[in-house]
Amino acid sequence: MSIASRVGAPRIVPTKGIPYPAGDPSVGTNEERAWRRRLLERALEAVCTPVSKPTVFEVEAA
Amino acid sequence: MRLSENDEVGAGNWGRRGRPLTRLVHEVTALCLGEETAYREGRLTVSAPEAAAIVAAPALAEVRVSCASPGEPVRIVKLLDAVEPRTKGRGGAGIFPGILSPRRPTRGPETHVLRGAAVVAAGFLPRAQEAVVDMSGPAAPLSPLGATHNVVVEFTPAPGADWEDVDTALRQGIIALAARLAEAALEAPADAVETLPGVGEQADDGLPRVGVLTNLQTQGKFKQPFVYGRSFTDSFTTLIDPNDLDDGAVVSGQFGHPGLKNSTLLYQNHPIVEAMRRRHGSELRFAGVVLSPEPVDQAAKEFMSAHAARVCALAGWDAAVVTKEGGGNADADMSLAMDALEEMGVPAVGLFAEMAGRDGTGPSIVVPPMRATAMVSTGNYDERLVLPAVERALGAERIDLVDQAATDEIEIPMAAVYCSLSPLGWGRSTCREAA
Amino acid sequence: MRIVHYINQFFAGVGGEDAAGTPPSRTDGAVGPGRRLATLLGDDHEVVATVSCGDDHATSAAGAIDEIVSLIRAEQPDLVVAGPAFTSGRYGLACARVAAALVAEGVPAVAAMHDENPGVEEAGAAVVVRSGAVAREMGPSIDRLAAAVARLLAGETVGEADGRIGKVPRRNVLVEKPAAERAVDLVLARLGGDRSATEVPLPRFDPVTPAAPVDDxxxxxxxxxxxxxxxxxxxxxxxxxxxxxxxxxxxxxxxxxxxxxxxxxxxxxxxxxxxxxxxxxxxxxxxxxxxxxxxxxxxxxxxxxxxxxxxxxxxxxxxxxxxxxxxxxxxxxxxxxxxxx
Structure with a gap:
């Protein structure tokens, strides 16, 4: 994530880990899918938000 | 483990500041094996049977003791840890709290130091990456052990012994041996008497309060240091009296990344602490040491580095030097802490090893800071060097890294030379553009 | 000193795009742009051979770079010059890869190309000297290249002022002061207001302009x-x-x-x-x-x-x-x- 900011990616949603950007193997299947949904919803909010510099859009805890 | 009178002297009467400490330094200029352990006029004689008996433990079937001194055509491989012989009195008297002495904040105003000597463990342990030291040739100046007279402890594990027990036995063994060797100098006149101030003394001198945030690698078995004898894995950031480092409050149990390792010997002689003490009262006011873990997952890294930065700020620091242990992963903790410090208006300087590839053209830093900008380079991890053949090797007969006899001419990366890229700032290596 | 020059099929006079598949070959002495290079370097140095290859062959045929490098190595050069390749992508990549391979073997090599040429990123530890964008700028490009080569042959360094572009390798050196003392120096410099002091240059990245937000x-x-x-x-x-x-x-x-x-x-x-x-x-x-x-x-x-x-x-x-x-x-x-x- 700090790399993404550093190289200037405008809209960044932090994820759980490098090998599974859209998942979270530490939780059950349903919970993981719910997490993925929240990630994508947050990413879509990000593309609808004006930004002028690298901006981090954290996913709120469930 | 017995307490000496030394333990009670001066206990707690230094008021609201750190404990002052006097180092009684005995220079070691020669080392040999002999009938009886003794120290006389710079010569340290070690009784091999006595030394082996001190290290002996149920987990170790055999312990072998030998010597390696600067300038000799000797290579030490599979090097694990190195300890500087120190003691506060007979039986240790509080030295290495939690390992040799009872676990409590160190007391006693004096510590005897056998400077120029080291007790070194070498041999196989799981998860240990092979570390190399040459006592002569081009690699000798790259490692702190290239310039010390080394008492090398090799071992054979007991059949069926648990590796963790082997590790514990070795750590306790070389520490007990280091304290025992220092005891040989208790009656000898000191070559130097060094008085270390207690940190936190108030003064209206207008000097900036500068401290060091030292991150410790915390990745579990064989990759963790011990603070007051307890594993630092899963621990929290803490302020520590720097003079307790001198008395062995931090001991290494971390055998990864040989070039980027902080050995016990370097914690005892924390180079940044020494540099700050030297400038104390003239250019800065030495504000102390904060130890902080390097957690494995990203969220924990972010939390712990932000927390560590706040501890430094709460301790009233005006600026900080930040250090790490380990490879690129540990850069993240350091960069995050540096950025958090800068965000609070506390300028931060980090010590990084570059990972610029064999030819030095790759990106230098895996995870550079975003806000902080001041970095010291301790050299390029990936650059190769050729070490000439030697006459004798200790630690193992082969170097698995290059699959060659340990005495051969070998070509290895800087990363394999013990403490060559010291994140605590021991070394004189750095990178320059080869224009 | 013995110099070998690497150029592509076009500058070797073999042909244009139709000849881009030509395999490597060697010629005695200087050819094409190498003649002016030889003149500028004077009598102390000699362009002993020119090795050329079609750009397609050099960048896509398996083993082509090894082949080119072995032809060059056989001449036992003191230094190898590649290009100038201007903005020609395949030619630039070939020059860069040949120079990088030679430097990795310990043979000094210099490539010349325009800043935008993708070859700049692939030259490894070789020296890259800026050239113009198009062949029309051959004259000044060769002048700058020859000056840089002369400096290198004289044991001097080539820096930004000499038109050096691309990555400059970072090498380990031993300095007087231990890192700990340098760290304290740096922290005092920072406290003194110096925000630029560092031993490791921060990576530079292209500025990115964020896209406008989606409305619906x-x-x-x-x-x-x-x-x-x-x-x-x-x-x-x-x-x-x-x-x-x-x-x-x-x-x-x-x-x-x-x-x-x-x-x-x-x-x-x-x-x-x-x-x-x-x-x-x-x-x-x-x-x-x-x-x-x-x-x-x-x-x-x-x-x-x-x-x-x-x-x-x-x-x-x-x-x-x-x-x-x-x-x-x-x-x-x-x-x-x-x-x-």
Whole structure:
């Protein structure tokens, strides 16, 4: 994530880990899918938000 | 483990500041094996049977003791840890709290130091990456052990012994041996008497309060240091009296990344602490040491580095030097802490090893800071060097890294030379553009 | 000193694009632009041979660079000069790769090309000297190159002032002061107001202008893209596991999910166990379809775009980005979610 900011990616949603950007193997299947949904919803909010510099859009805890 | 009178002297009467400490330094200029352990006029004689008996433990079937001194055509491989012989009195008297002495904040105003000597463990342990030291040739100046007279402890594990027990036995063994060797100098006149101030003394001198945030690698078995004898894995950031480092409050149990390792010997002689003490009262006011873990997952890294930065700020620091242990992963903790410090208006300087590839053209830093900008380079991890053949090797007969006899001419990366890229700032290596 | 010059088929006089497949060959002495180079270097140095190769052959034939390097090595040069390649991409890559290979063997080499040439990124530890953009600028380009070569032959260094571009290798040296003392010096300098003092230059990145926000998501086609190397199980298009030279597209038009066993990640930079257990951890098609069905987004692009982000050169990564943006624009996608590993 700090790399993404550093190289200037405008809209960044932090994820759980490098090998599974859209998942979270530490939780059950349903919970993981719910997490993925929240990630994508947050990413879509990000593309609808004006930004002028690298901006981090954290996913709120469930 | 017995307490000496030394333990009670001066206990707690230094008021609201750190404990002052006097180092009684005995220079070691020669080392040999002999009938009886003794120290006389710079010569340290070690009784091999006595030394082996001190290290002996149920987990170790055999312990072998030998010597390696600067300038000799000797290579030490599979090097694990190195300890500087120190003691506060007979039986240790509080030295290495939690390992040799009872676990409590160190007391006693004096510590005897056998400077120029080291007790070194070498041999196989799981998860240990092979570390190399040459006592002569081009690699000798790259490692702190290239310039010390080394008492090398090799071992054979007991059949069926648990590796963790082997590790514990070795750590306790070389520490007990280091304290025992220092005891040989208790009656000898000191070559130097060094008085270390207690940190936190108030003064209206207008000097900036500068401290060091030292991150410790915390990745579990064989990759963790011990603070007051307890594993630092899963621990929290803490302020520590720097003079307790001198008395062995931090001991290494971390055998990864040989070039980027902080050995016990370097914690005892924390180079940044020494540099700050030297400038104390003239250019800065030495504000102390904060130890902080390097957690494995990203969220924990972010939390712990932000927390560590706040501890430094709460301790009233005006600026900080930040250090790490380990490879690129540990850069993240350091960069995050540096950025958090800068965000609070506390300028931060980090010590990084570059990972610029064999030819030095790759990106230098895996995870550079975003806000902080001041970095010291301790050299390029990936650059190769050729070490000439030697006459004798200790630690193992082969170097698995290059699959060659340990005495051969070998070509290895800087990363394999013990403490060559010291994140605590021991070394004189750095990178320059080869224009 | 003995100098060998490397040039392409065009400057060797073999031919233009029609001759780009010509294999390597050697000629005695200087040829084409090498003549002026030889004149400028004077009597102390000699261009002993010229090695040339067609640009296509040099950049795509297996073993071509080794072949060129062995022809050059046979001349026992003290220094090798490659180019100038101007903005010609394949020629620049050939010059860069030849120079990089020679330097890795301990033979000093200099390549000349324009700043924008993709070869600049591939020259390894070789010296790269700036040339003009087009062959019309041969004269001043050769002048600058000859001056840099003369400096190197005299044992001097070549820096920015001499037209050096590209990466400058960083080498280990021993200095007087230990790192700890330097760190304290640096912290005192910072306290004194010096914000620029550092021993490690911070990496420089291109400024990125953020795209304008999407106004109505429910009318917007969204694309899924990734550098997580997720491909059909057989990896039919042979995506690399590292140092990607290409990107690929896979149709997802008639799919609601990417089942384990049918897709896998070939990324070489992390453990792919989790990705292979559930490919949605890399490309979140399952949830994206759900969002599409619910009308939250106007539609999902028919294909996902994929490459591998693992030691990929900046030049290649930049090219992929430009190509992806153009491709998505053409297909009507107006937003993309890039899952990054």
């Amino acid at each position: 998501l429910s009318k917007t086609m969204v694309a899924l893209v990734t550098e997580g190397a997720l491909v059909p199980d057989e990896n039919p298009d042979r995506l690399e596991s590292a140092r990607a030279t290409k990107w690929l597209r896979y149709r997802i038009q008639d799919r609601d999910s990417l089942p384990a066993g049918e897709f896998r990640s070939v990324h070489g930079g992390f453990s792919t166990v989790w990705a292979n257990e559930d490919p949605h951890r890399i490309v979140p098609l399952d949830v994206a379809r759900e969002l599409e069905r619910e009308g939250l987004i106007g539609g999902l692009h028919d294909e996902y775009l994929v490459t591998v982000g693992n030691g990929t050169s900046v030049a290649d990564a930049r090219r992929f980005g430009v190509e992806w943006a153009a491709d998505l624009r053409r297909s009507g996608a107006r937003a993309a979610i890039l899952t990054a590993t």
